[in-house]
Amino acid sequence: MMKKVIAAVVLISLLTVAIVQAMEKKTEQPDTASTASVNKEGLAIGAKAPDFELKTLTGETVKLSNLKGKKVMLNFWATWCPPCKAEMPEMEQFYKEKDKDLVILAVNIDPQLEVQKFVDENKITFPILLDAEDKVNEAYQILSIPTTYFIDSKGIIQYKFTGAMTLDIMKDNASRLK
CATH class of the missing domain: 3.40.30.10 (Glutaredoxin)
Known part of the structure; x- marks a missing residue:
């Protein structure tokens, strides 16, 4: 019985660590995503207009x-x-x-x-x-x-x-x- 409790606690701890790390990665992604979306929204004001x-x-x-x-x-x-x-x-x-x-x-x-x-x-x-x-x-x-x-x-x-x-x-x- 004690082994099952310890196994459950370890499993819950590992899941918690995994969830926390996943959440940290998700909060980092918007910065990257917003930078990408700025780049995809067209050329910036102040940029040299590409010749064509x-x-x-x-x-x-x-x-x-x-x-x-x-x-x-x-x-x-x-x-x-x-x-x-x-x-x-x-x-x-x-x-x-x-x-x-x-x-x-x-x-x-x-x-x-x-x-x-x-x-x-x-x-x-x-x-x-x-x-x-x-x-x-x-x-x-x-x-x-x-x-x-x-x-x-x-x-x-x-x-x-x-x-x-x-x-x-x-x-x-x-x-x-x-």
């Missing part, structure tokens, strides 16, 4: 580094995305009213779909870039669309907006760029 070269719908080539000295509003979107569709008319209005030293680039992440038809139907006149190989999307770590980066004239990311922007949000973020 993409073709537009009209066949022209746009290279971000060639725009140094200009402010850039870099928008990632798709034709099937309802919030993307919602912000397009205001982006078009902003494009027509913007300062000359601001460039608007809209990177389409689903160029296999009917992008030209979408552009024609919505009367979009700002440059639409096609990320056919998904390289720019990956470089900018886009997890949800629309996502827009506001890049200053030195090529540094100053602001980031996830979700559909209003005209006021576009104006506010762009006006704070140097």
